[in-house]
Amino acid sequence: MKNTIGLFLIIAMMFNSCNCDKNENSAVKSSKNKFIGEFFINEVIDSLTNKFGKDNMQGIQKGVTQAAGLWTEKDGSENEFLKFCMESYVAEKNERHSLFMKLSRNYEILNGYFNRMSIELKKPLHMDVGTVSRIDEIFGSYEPASHVAEDFFNNKTAFLVCLNFPYYSLYEKVANAEKWSSEEWAYARLGDLYTSRVPSDLLLKLGEKVSEADTYISEYNIYMGKLVNDNEKQLFPDDMKLISHWGLRDELKSNYNSAEGLEKQRMIYEVMKKIITQEVPMQVINKNDFKWNPTSNRLYNEEGDVHANPEPDTRYQHLLNVFLAQKEMDVYNPFQPTYIVRKFDSEMELSQQEVEKLFVDYVSSPVVKEVAKLIKSRLGRNLEPFDIWYDGFKARSSMSETELDKMTQKRYPTVESFQKDLPEIIGKLGFAKERAEFLCSKITVDASRGAGHAWGAEMKSDNSRLRTRIASNGMNYKGYNIAIHEFGHNVEQTISLHDVDYYTMRGVPNTAFTEALAFVFQERDLDLLGINNEDANRKHLMALDNFWSTYEIMGVSLVDMRVWQWLYEHPEANATELKAAVNEISKEIWNKYYADVFGVKDSPILAIYSHMIDAPLYLSAYPIGLIIQFQLEKHLESNNFAQEVDRIYRNGRLIPQFWMKKAVGREISPEPMIMAAKDALNYIK
Numbered sequence: 001m002k003n004t005i006g007l008f009l010i011i012a013m014m015f016n017s018c019n020c021d022k023n024e025n026s027a028v029k030s031s032k033n034k035f036i037g038e039f040f041i042n043e044v045i046d047s048l049t050n051k052f053g054k055d056n057m058q059g060i061q062k063g064v065t066q067a068a069g070l071w072t073e074k075d076g077s078e079n080e081f082l083k084f085c086m087e088s089y090v091a092e093k094n095e096r097h098s099l100f101m102k103l104s105r106n107y108e109i110l111n112g113y114f115n116r117m118s119i120e121l122k123k124p125l126h127m128d129v130g131t132v133s134r135i136d137e138i139f140g141s142y143e144p145a146s147h148v149a150e151d152f153f154n155n156k157t158a159f160l161v162c163l164n165f166p167y168y169s170l171y172e173k174v175a176n177a178e179k180w181s182s183e184e185w186a187y188a189r190l191g192d193l194y195t196s197r198v199p200s201d202l203l204l205k206l207g208e209k210v211s212e213a214d215t216y217i218s219e220y221n222i223y224m225g226k227l228v229n230d231n232e233k234q235l236f237p238d239d240m241k242l243i244s245h246w247g248l249r250d251e252l253k254s255n256y257n258s259a260e261g262l263e264k265q266r267m268i269y270e271v272m273k274k275i276i277t278q279e280v281p282m283q284v285i286n287k288n289d290f291k292w293n294p295t296s297n298r299l300y301n302e303e304g305d306v307h308a309n310p311e312p313d314t315r316y317q318h319l320l321n322v323f324l325a326q327k328e329m330d331v332y333n334p335f336q337p338t339y340i341v342r343k344f345d346s347e348m349e350l351s352q353q354e355v356e357k358l359f360v361d362y363v364s365s366p367v368v369k370e371v372a373k374l375i376k377s378r379l380g381r382n383l384e385p386f387d388i389w390y391d392g393f394k395a396r397s398s399m400s401e402t403e404l405d406k407m408t409q410k411r412y413p414t415v416e417s418f419q420k421d422l423p424e425i426i427g428k429l430g431f432a433k434e435r436a437e438f439l440c441s442k443i444t445v446d447a448s449r450g451a452g453h454a455w456g457a458e459m460k461s462d463n464s465r466l467r468t469r470i471a472s473n474g475m476n477y478k479g480y481n482i483a484i485h486e487f488g489h490n491v492e493q494t495i496s497l498h499d500v501d502y503y504t505m506r507g508v509p510n511t512a513f514t515e516a517l518a519f520v521f522q523e524r525d526l527d528l529l530g531i532n533n534e535d536a537n538r539k540h541l542m543a544l545d546n547f548w549s550t551y552e553i554m555g556v557s558l559v560d561m562r563v564w565q566w567l568y569e570h571p572e573a574n575a576t577e578l579k580a581a582v583n584e585i586s587k588e589i590w591n592k593y594y595a596d597v598f599g600v601k602d603s604p605i606l607a608i609y610s611h612m613i614d615a616p617l618y619l620s621a622y623p624i625g626l627i628i629q630f631q632l633e634k635h636l637e638s639n640n641f642a643q644e645v646d647r648i649y650r651n652g653r654l655i656p657q658f659w660m661k662k663a664v665g666r667e668i669s670p671e672p673m674i675m676a677a678k679d680a681l682n683y684i685k
């Protein structure tokens with residue numbers, strides 16, 4: 001896990017939000033609402049072109065139009081806008097560069113110290129330093145940077161940036177990727193800062209809707225001990241309470257090798273189907289008053305049967321609420337006018353069509369059927385829809401966890417001992433002594449309260465944080481395994497802050513790229529302890545495991561995408577209509593890419609993911625991440641690990657496809673993953 005608060009939240013808070021009044025309605029795309037009209041914009045462009053010459057016309061056009069798109073009545077009259085543009089446009093190349101460097105320096109100061117403030121204020125919450133008091137929570141949830149964007153529109157810096165360093169769409173970035181110099185790339189990244197001006201009440205409303213959806217999901221538990229089959233027999237322990245869908249799914253996965261496993265799995269599948277169709281009686285959601293047969297939907301207690309009352313499509317009402325809150329913001333995002341565009345083009349920087357095509361190519365691969373055949377023969381039965389979570393391709397470790405615990409506890413009794421060993425650890429990965437010492441001098445290890453995270457710095461004078469659990473008797477294996485994962489993040493964070501050409505290029509294209517390195521490190525954790533983990537089949541089992549889970553999550557993501565397309569096509573829909581659409585879409589995807597493989601038609605299972613409700617369109621990042629990680633791992637396997645990590649992560653925040661091409665020589669492609677699975681079929685029976 002990576003703590004993204006540092007980068008994304010600050011950027012989002014600083015540059016995409018502001019506390020503006022109703023006049024903001026004018027800062028919109030539709031020209032009828034625009035405060036500065038088309039006609040006047042052309043006059044400003046002409047005036048600037050006359051002053052600075054025709055050579056600059058293209059840049060002037062772009063900059064003026066974008067600044068005008070965000071300018072509101074509150075910012076000044078049309079003439080004041082003209083005056084601002086005439087005085088603020090910088091045509092001369094060296095002067096513009098010097099303006100860019102000054103802006104970069106100032107943003108590093110602001111981001112760096114705001115980030116540091118958050119790190120320090122959240123310390124009592126994140127680090128293992130005694131009881132958390134109310135005051136710790138108040139300060140820990142305070143965001144010091146939340147009003148900076150408003151300030152920067154007010155003092156006109158935002159407009160200065162728009163005018164001189166305009167925003168380029170993903171389409172333009174793709175077209176220019178190879179042509180741009182590193183300086184032009186850095187200018188374009190500065191241009192990403194101010195693309196919207198969403199009124200704070202809308203942001204607040206979205207926050208509320210997301211948080212309500214989140215609460216609904218986190219309180220959707222099923223008391224498994226209350227489930228019964230047709231013979232009124234209980235299959236699960238009395239005290240088992242599982243959250244939808246993660247808890248249900250993990251229990252399903254864990255039942256592949258038990259005696260009553262198959263019946264339990266079928267029962268969980270029935271529960272899941274009824275969650276999707278909203279037929280689960282309200283009386284059993286987060287309640288344990290009645291026995292419930294999920295197949296017949298019979299509900300009863302000692303006194304007899306009770307009528308089952310389903311929820312009024314609450315699951316879909318939450319999704320609809322989030323959609324409507326997002327849609328209200330569309331008009332304030334002139335360059336990214338739908339949530340789909342914001343999520344894909346803007347956040348992931350891969351278009352939705354491109355991602356969909358990658359997924360469709362993968363789920364249609366003939367290798368899917370071959371792997372399914374292998375699973376069928378390993379299970380000794382026909383596949384059922386829930387076998388999308390087949391869990392039998394796991395490699396066993398040669399050492400027990402207790403032995404591993406002993407080893408890591410002895411080696412790392414304290415935070416300091418792990419901190420001290422960092423240069424040694426990356427030395428083993430091939431980093432030269434001096435380089436290893438530099439990288440590690442920029443990483444601070446802390447004992448965390450939670451599972452662990454890596455929190456990057458936002459200025460070169462600060463350190464990134466590596467947080468993991470360290471008990472009083474030392475670091476156990478789990479803590480060590482997480483620490484190595486986080487260390488991968490920290491190394492990326494350090495290289496991509498210190499060694500990129502310009503500050504605005506710091507970081508990686510999106511979170512998948514930092515997760516990739518974290519997993520590459522984590523994968524080597526036993527080697528780093530000096531344990532020989534050479535199981536001949538390990539690599540092939542992993543390839544199949546990866547392949548099958550990617551196949552599963554891609555289907556889920558395809559449903560998620562189609563549902564949002566449907567929502568934009570049917571903005572007036574109610575929750576019941578949305579429920580019908582989700583059910584139909586999930587079956588459609590199933591029938592197209594899964595039914596043949598499983599020999600079962602019309603399963604809605606791909607619509608079970610909770611993220612679909614509380615974090616829409618987030619799911620696609622998983623399979624994209626898995627693909628990137630696989631390509632990177634393959635590349636590092638056959639090259640000098642340390643040199644390549646150092647070279648690759650210096651690329652900074654280019655767009656994903658261009659970054660990949662520079663990193664591993666080809667764009668994002670599932671082909672290596674498919675080939676590895678195909679190869680593995682020759683070894684695993």
Ligand SMILES: [Zn+2]
Nearest residue numbers: 001002515518
């Ligand atoms: Zn991570």
